[in-house]
Amino acid sequence: MKPFCQNEFKAIQKLPKIDLSDIYPYVFEDSAILRRIKEYMKRYKDAEYHFDFDYEFAKFELLDCELLSDEEDLKVLKAHEFWDLVLKTAEGKVFFYKVMNFQTYFLKKDQNMQWKIWDNYNPNLERVITTYV
Secondary structure: OHHHHHHHHHHHHOOOOOOOOOOHHHEOOOOHHHHHHHHHHHHHHHOOOEEOOOOOOOEEEEEEEEEEEEOOOOEEEEEEEEEEEEEEOOOOOEEEEEEEEEEEEEEEEOOOOOEEEEEEEOOOHHHHHHHOO
């Protein structure tokens, strides 16, 4: 989970450019989680947000990860995550995102028998997608 989340954080740092190439190895190309990431990234790009590199506390931390279910064809993980970042527009609009939450990730094996994320539950999804755009 940590490499996926770290790469999502790196993708946010590239705004307003959308580059999700580092995320693709961890998710199914047709997955709901990837569609949601693309949606919020497009909204942020359209709103002309960029990552505030001057905010010295920006980080992502995976605090804990627990295996909830371990089946042959499905794994369910609960991740305790901390996201702290600031996005800004040239006009001065600011989006502070400082959230500690639990996300649930659902993993399945791909055609090469590698575990990948095919969905997740993020309790803050509505805030991420709509509140600041």
